[in-house]
Amino acid sequence: MDSVQSPPDGFPTGALVSPAAERNALAILEVLKAHLPARGRVLEIAAGSGQHAATFAAALPGLDWTPSDPSPEARASIEAWRATAGAANLHPALAVDMLDQAFWPSEPLDAVVCINMIHISPWSAAEGLMRLAEATLRRPGGLLYLYGPYREAAVPLAPSNAAFDESLKARDPAWGLRDRGEVETLARSHGLALTLRRAMPANNLSLIFRRV
Template identity: 75%
Template sequence: MQTMDVNSLTPAGVLVSPAAGRNAGPILKVLRAHLPARGRVLEIAAGSGEHAVAFAAALPGLDWTPSDPSAEARASIAARADAANLPNLRLPLAVDMLDAATWPDHPVQAIVCINMVHISPWAATEGLMMLAGGSLPPGGLLALYGPYREADSPLAPSNAAFDASLKSRDPAWGLRDRDAIAEAAGSAGLALTLRIQMPANNLMLLFRRRPGRTCAGLPEVGRQDEQTEARP
């Protein structure tokens, strides 16, 4: 499964993502407020590894495991992890949302996925929800970041242009509808608890694992721009 957008490659084989450099700070601010103080975090589609290093360094109480289906990305992540030498940053796993056989079978307290759902087939988002539903404990967090379509908000011109560009590269790619993502999450036993507006017309969508069995529906959550999370 392809999940990486265009990145530059250094002679040392390390990928560089300008977007990761720009958004790491705002994303970290949200994660710091909502991730548990301790526990295991699985990062899906970790790409260049810049986020993994930045977040593991800033959140030393968390055991951070990056993953990516791309061998090139995993090599970049491993090189960055080796250079950073952080005790809580693990080597990357080859986790592919389109191949359930690659999904880790150990529980995690949180899952973080940044800029994947629009640069992968819709089946990858469904796979992500199934993985989260089966791996997270009740109340466990799934944090998604990226640009999304919303029925109650006009699409920003920059996001519309980005959507067209993605679809020209692969018809299976493109900005996803927030409500469709929430519906897929609900089917896997996850509830959308918070929507946070981020810079450059992006969003953070926070989901919590519901207690008990998975369910097919999702309660009405509306638009939540404030930094107060409604737990399921």
């Protein structure tokens, strides 16, 4: 759920562009390559512009990659990026909303990927994400990948993250950087154990949870 804008010349017609997605895609891909299975089904939550989906599906051809976003504008952008990517394993976007279970997929998944969502949404969206992961990651070892900035009790908050947190709360008091420990506790209550914490560029974290 990165901030998006209209594309400059040279980008797919109808596509949105997220500068953050452009910056962090390759760093995230490095982590995904190391930890996702070689084959399986992946659902991406809050896929935003669709740039990540296009990049990851093209680089991970053994995975069936399905992006999703509750926003019709985002889904149109995802389709524009999908058409340009030409990756046979990249499927049309679903209208999945963490606040509405009516459109959640019911089929089993091997991985759920969620980038930059839980701090730009109410806590109930994080709760929904964990419920969805519990319901769809049915095999032990099924993976939930989260990326974004977090508060951590033992780590001083970077000034840039503190300013970002303030700007988010100014936009919506229900938004803001989440405490990593609270996210871990929530995940554990849904049968998911934290197996990786990796520092990423620009004071972000990659977190991997696995179904136990």
